[in-house]
Amino acid sequence: MHRSISYGASVNGTPLQVILPKDGTVEYLLLAAHHGDEPETTVALSSALRSVPPENLKSAVILVANPDGLMLGTRGNANGVDLNRNFPTSDWGTIPIRYRWTMDSPRDVELSPGSTGGSEPETQALIKLVKEISPKAIITLHAPLDCIDDVNGSELAQWIASHTELPIVRDVGYPTPGSFGTWAKENNQNLITFELGNQSIETSRARFEETLVKLLMADVDCS
Numbered sequence: 001m002h003r004s005i006s007y008g009a010s011v012n013g014t015p016l017q018v019i020l021p022k023d024g025t026v027e028y029l030l031l032a033a034h035h036g037d038e039p040e041t042t043v044a045l046s047s048a049l050r051s052v053p054p055e056n057l058k059s060a061v062i063l064v065a066n067p068d069g070l071m072l073g074t075r076g077n078a079n080g081v082d083l084n085r086n087f088p089t090s091d092w093g094t095i096p097i098r099y100r101w102t103m104d105s106p107r108d109v110e111l112s113p114g115s116t117g118g119s120e121p122e123t124q125a126l127i128k129l130v131k132e133i134s135p136k137a138i139i140t141l142h143a144p145l146d147c148i149d150d151v152n153g154s155e156l157a158q159w160i161a162s163h164t165e166l167p168i169v170r171d172v173g174y175p176t177p178g179s180f181g182t183w184a185k186e187n188n189q190n191l192i193t194f195e196l197g198n199q200s201i202e203t204s205r206a207r208f209e210e211t212l213v214k215l216l217m218a219d220v221d222c223s
C-alpha cells in the first residue's frame with residue numbers, strides 16, 4: 001500500500017489526499033483532476049501509480065485535487081470556483097471564466113475565480129503542501145489540449161514531450177489569470193502542464209502510462 005495523508009479538506013469537507021514516497025523525499029508532485037470534469041486525468045495517473053511498487057515511488061501524487069468537483073460532476077469546486085484561476089497571483093482578477101461543458105457546446109458556463117486569489121480551501125491547502133514538500137517540479141494533468149505546456153520550456157518538459165510525442169508549448173493561447181502555473185512561476189517553482197488529448201480514457205491511459213510511471217519513480221534522465 002502506498003502511504004497517503006490528508007493535506008486539508010475541500011469546501012464540502014472531503015479530505016484532500018496526497019500519496020507520499022515511503023522514505024519522505026519528494027522528487028516531483030504529480031496531480032490530477034484539478035478540474036472536476038477531467039476524470040481521465042485521474043484514471044491515467046492512478047493506473048500508472050498502481051504499477052509502481054511503494055518502495056519505488058519517488059514523487060508525491062494527488063489523484064484528485066478537486067474532489068467536490070469530481071463528485072458533483074462540475075469543473076469548479078462546490079463554490080463554483082475554477083481552482084486553476086484561484087491562485088493569489090499578480091494577475092488574479094474578478095472576471096468570471098466562461099467555459100463549455102463539451103467540445104461542441106457554446107461557452108455559456110460561467111465559473112468564478114473566487115472572492116480573492118487563494119480564497120478556496122483546496123487552493124490554500126495545495127499551496128501549503130507545495131511549500132512543505134518543495135518538489136523539483138510540479139506536473140499537473142489536464143485535458144484535452146494534447147500538449148506539454150511549460151513557460152520555461154524546461155529540460156523536464158522536453159523530456160516529457162519527447163517520451164509522449166506531444167508538442168511542447170509556452171502558453172495555451174488564451175489568458176489564464178490566477179492559474180497554478182502563474183503562481184508557480186511567481187514563486188520560483190517549476191510547473192509543467194501535461195494536457196491529455198481529446199480521446200478515450202483507455203487510449204490516454206495506454207498512451208501515457210509509461211511516461212507517468214517514469215515520473216512517479218523519478219526514472220528521468222535529465223536534470
Ligand SMILES: [Zn+2]
Pocket residue numbers: 034035038141142143
Ligand atoms: Zn483542466
